[in-house]
Amino acid sequence: MNNKEQQPFEINELSEGTKISLKTRIISALVAIVIFVPLFILGDWFFVAAVLFIGIIAIFEIIKCAKPSHAGWLTTASAVLMLLITFWPILRMLLTTSALSSEWKLWTSFPTLYLSIIVLFICLFMSFLFVVLDKNTTVSEACFIFTASLLVSFGLQCALFLRNYPIMAHYNYVIGQPLPDFPYFNVYENFRSSLLIVYVTIMTFATDIGAYFVGVFFGRHKINERISPKKTWEGFLGGIIVSFILSSALGLILAACNTPILEGVLDIQHWYWILGISLATPLFATLGDFVFSSFKRTYNIKDFGNIMPGHGGVLDRIDSLIFAFIAAAIFICVVSGQESPLL
Numbered sequence: 001m002n003n004k005e006q007q008p009f010e011i012n013e014l015s016e017g018t019k020i021s022l023k024t025r026i027i028s029a030l031v032a033i034v035i036f037v038p039l040f041i042l043g044d045w046f047f048v049a050a051v052l053f054i055g056i057i058a059i060f061e062i063i064k065c066a067k068p069s070h071a072g073w074l075t076t077a078s079a080v081l082m083l084l085i086t087f088w089p090i091l092r093m094l095l096t097t098s099a100l101s102s103e104w105k106l107w108t109s110f111p112t113l114y115l116s117i118i119v120l121f122i123c124l125f126m127s128f129l130f131v132v133l134d135k136n137t138t139v140s141e142a143c144f145i146f147t148a149s150l151l152v153s154f155g156l157q158c159a160l161f162l163r164n165y166p167i168m169a170h171y172n173y174v175i176g177q178p179l180p181d182f183p184y185f186n187v188y189e190n191f192r193s194s195l196l197i198v199y200v201t202i203m204t205f206a207t208d209i210g211a212y213f214v215g216v217f218f219g220r221h222k223i224n225e226r227i228s229p230k231k232t233w234e235g236f237l238g239g240i241i242v243s244f245i246l247s248s249a250l251g252l253i254l255a256a257c258n259t260p261i262l263e264g265v266l267d268i269q270h271w272y273w274i275l276g277i278s279l280a281t282p283l284f285a286t287l288g289d290f291v292f293s294s295f296k297r298t299y300n301i302k303d304f305g306n307i308m309p310g311h312g313g314v315l316d317r318i319d320s321l322i323f324a325f326i327a328a329a330i331f332i333c334v335v336s337g338q339e340s341p342l343l
Contacts, residue, residue: 036050040198040201041190041191043163043193043194047163048160051160055152055156056083059080059082059083059152060079061313061315062079062152062315063075063076063145065295065296067136067141077126078123078130078145078146078149079149081122081123081126082149083153084119084153085119085150086154086156086160087157087160088116089110089114089157090106090109092114092116093109106164107165110161110168111168113329114157115154120150127145130142144298148295151322151326152315152322154326155318155321155322155325155326156322156325158326158329159321159325162196162325162328163193163194165262166195195254195262196332199247199250200324200325201321202247202250203243203282204282206239207243207320208320209242210239210241210242211235212239214242215230215232215238216235227290227294227297228290236286239282239286243282244279247278251277251278252271252274255268255271261274265332270335273335277331277332281324282324284324285321285323288319288320288322288323291319292304292315292316292319292322
């Protein structure tokens with residue numbers, strides 16, 4: 001037997017490059033937390049502005065990935081139009097007469113999820129139109145732009161839903177009355193209603209961090225080297241287990257302390273939904289990581305950008321979050337009995 005052969009559960013030796021990478025990733029993550037956590041808590045138009053900022057950068061990273069040298073105006077127009085999917089619930093309300101009344105508030109735009117068939121058709125049409133008009137654009141590139149933009153845009157709409165729906169649920173379904181005329185800053189709107197999206201974000205980061213450290217120290221068996229050469233089954237299982245334990249414990253503790261993550265759904269009476277979302281979300285978060293990694297492998301790039309040292313671009317950081325937000329939002333709609341119309 002080779003003495004140098006690694007034994008099961010033997011800790012891997014970290015290289016100097018890995019240690020430097022770990023330090024850089026931690027510093028970048030802390031900076032991002034300091035910037036975005038207050039926006040999560042403030043909510044309202046502050047959070048909308050943050051989502052818009054992230055969405056614009058993500059869209060341009062998609063365009064750069066697909067066509068770094070000759071991205072035509074049709075490509076840009078298609079991606080920007082796809083971004084409208086993110087804010088369709090708000091635009092839909094603003095286009096109605098009821099939305100113009102003084103009683104309208106941002107949170108009333110998100111009683112459920114909306115995916116406009118009209119907007120989708122226009123985006124699909126424009127995606128293939130520039131295949132005809134631009135001789136350098138291929139069908140595969142058009143499909144990539146459409147798919148990636150759709151995932152990002154709908155994922156960001158789900159983020160807006162997760163941030164605003166708890167206010168709707170609290171006042172309309174739990175108390176049974178409209179939102180009182182509180183000052184802008186109040187405990188429920190600015191803290192309690194942020195718990196759901198913070199909870200989903202914690203689950204996702206716990207999955208990434210757990211998978212990364214378990215993979216670094218104990219990873220042996222590769223999942224799919226063609227898509228992601230460094231990801232291992234040990235890291236995958238470690239991430240799911242770490243996230244499930246931490247998120248389910250957090251959800252149950254908050255519910256037991258009469259501060260449920262989402263009243264009427266993720267509370268102590270419905271503890272099983274806490275366990276369900278704590279298991280489902282990390283699985284979809286991991287899927288999102290692999291999907292966007294496959295995009296990078298297809299176009300032979302390491303990162304989508306370099307805006308975050310140690311993490312790459314915005315898409316490199318939110319790839320898991322996009323799928324986690326979608327999974328969690330659909331989960332909430334299903335278990336709370338909300339229908340998501342295609343308008």
